[in-house]
Amino acid sequence: MSDIQKEMRKSHKILCKEVERSLFLIYKTQNIFHTGRQLRSINSFSKAISHGIAINSICIEHINTPQEAPLLDHFSIGALTRVLIESCIMTLYISDLKINVAQWDLRRQILFLHDATNRKRFLTALLKTNKSEETVDFIENYQEIKFKIIQTIKKRSKELNINEDKCNELTKGNIVYIDGIRGAAREAGIDINYFEFMQSYLSNHIHSHPVSTMRMGEHNFSFEKASDFQINFCTLCFEACSSIIKDTRKRMKKFTGGIEYDPVGILE
Incomplete structure (x- = not known):
């Protein structure tokens, strides 16, 4: 296994752990009375976690059996990463404690x-x-x-x-x-330059714009054996998802668990 494959597996493992921790947090909010604001943030974060689970479903076969070189659909992973990031930003926006x-x-x-x-x-x-x-x-x-x-x-x-x-x-x-x-x-405290890069770069995969396909030959895209570019791209996505899920989970831990954790309280 190459070094870049090892790095991808490492970043994937971290992402899975963050998704698992977040799922546990979401499960803990069930059957507890929350304000409307809390419920909306729970729904938005649940959406983000669903995207994380979908990313894992897309790549898990490749992660588990790299020697067989099954399809690594980096296109879909890029698109899901973009919408996961936006779901987390919406969650943070709704749950702002200030x-x-x-x-x-x-x-x-x-x-x-x-x-x-x-x-x-x-x-x-x-x-x-x-x-x-x-x-x-x-x-x-x-x-x-x-x-x-x-x-x-x-x-x-x-x-x-x-x-x-x-x-x-x-x-x-x-x-x-x-x-x-x-x-x-x-x-939300996100590095704005990093956000601008990810937002602009990954939007090409959402809309199937040229950046997502124009260099397929140059980057050796393959539907049979993932190229170094495809592997590194997925590592970038896994790391971005892990980071923002972690930040959002920390906020949600403070914001949910009972109406007393919402400083605004219940609005009509």
């Missing part, structure tokens, strides 16, 4: 608005091919739902001294994070 009631309510209303406007977009398209009572219901009530959310965003923005231009931007429905995902990453 924000107050008004700040959290503004964050969740912006998430509600993004959810509503996106549902409107894809359900409008669906309605043209498949009319259902639920779809029609949502479309008919959309303007009322949107109006109520926007009024709350304006109210909270005023409380938090957010200027009118910024407030108007927040009410458009295309914002997820108040200061963008980079702002959320920075807030």
